[in-house]
Amino acid sequence: MKLSDGVEQAIHCMLMLSGLQADGAMPAAAMAEYHGVSTSYLLKHLQALAGAGLLTSVPGPRGGYRLGRSADKISLLDVVLAIEGTGPAFRCTEIRQRGPEPLASKFFAKPCAVTAAMLRAERAYRDELRKVTIAELAHNPGTELGNAIAGRSCAFLEQHERRPAAG
Incomplete structure (x- = not known):
């Protein structure tokens, strides 16, 4: 099965947003810059995530996006379905009913x-994605790669996170 690039982008954006303060937001352009992707392409996916309730869009000059619910309540399956749609990956077109002298319809x-x-395999695939949350993926301490990613993202979040103006 091949998933679109949008799935990877969406998951990584969700991971980034999981590091925001509760009242923080991240502009789409900043996330696109961080990941080195097209802002317009990313916006399409962020809007799909918002439509699925996984993200909240915050309007205004201090706006952007934030998680729509707690990172421990968002599974990889939620993200994949928001981007790719809820239909099955395999679609039977009943090829066995075509060609010369097809079998009787009772078959x-x-x-x-x-x-x-194929449907059994997809159920297994979805079950595995359902088990993994954004919160689990966001915390990978203790490895050289995990520490490097945390350092890079923390610095970027500090520079680009938008928060409401102090009262």
């Missing part, structure tokens, strides 16, 4: 073995 009342196997 097509149930899904064929190919469809059944």
Whole structure:
């Protein structure tokens, strides 16, 4: 199965946003800069995440995006479905009913073995994605890579996070 680049971008943006203060927001342009991707392409995915309730859009000059709910309540499956849609990856077109001298329709009342196997595999795939949360992925302390990523993102967040003006 091939997922779009938008899935990777969305997951990494969710990870970045999980590091914001509760009242903080990050502009789409800053996230695009950080990840080296097109702002317009990223915006499409951020809007899909917001439409699914995974992100909240904060309007105004101190606005941007923040998580729509706690990072421990957002699974990888939530992100994938928001970007790719909820339909199954495999779509049976009933190829077995085409061609010369097709079988009688009574043989097509149930899904064929190919469809059944593909749907089982997709259920397993979705079950695994459902088990992993953004919160789990956001914290990878104790490794050289984890520490390097944390250092880079912390510095970027400090520079680009938008917060409401003090009362």
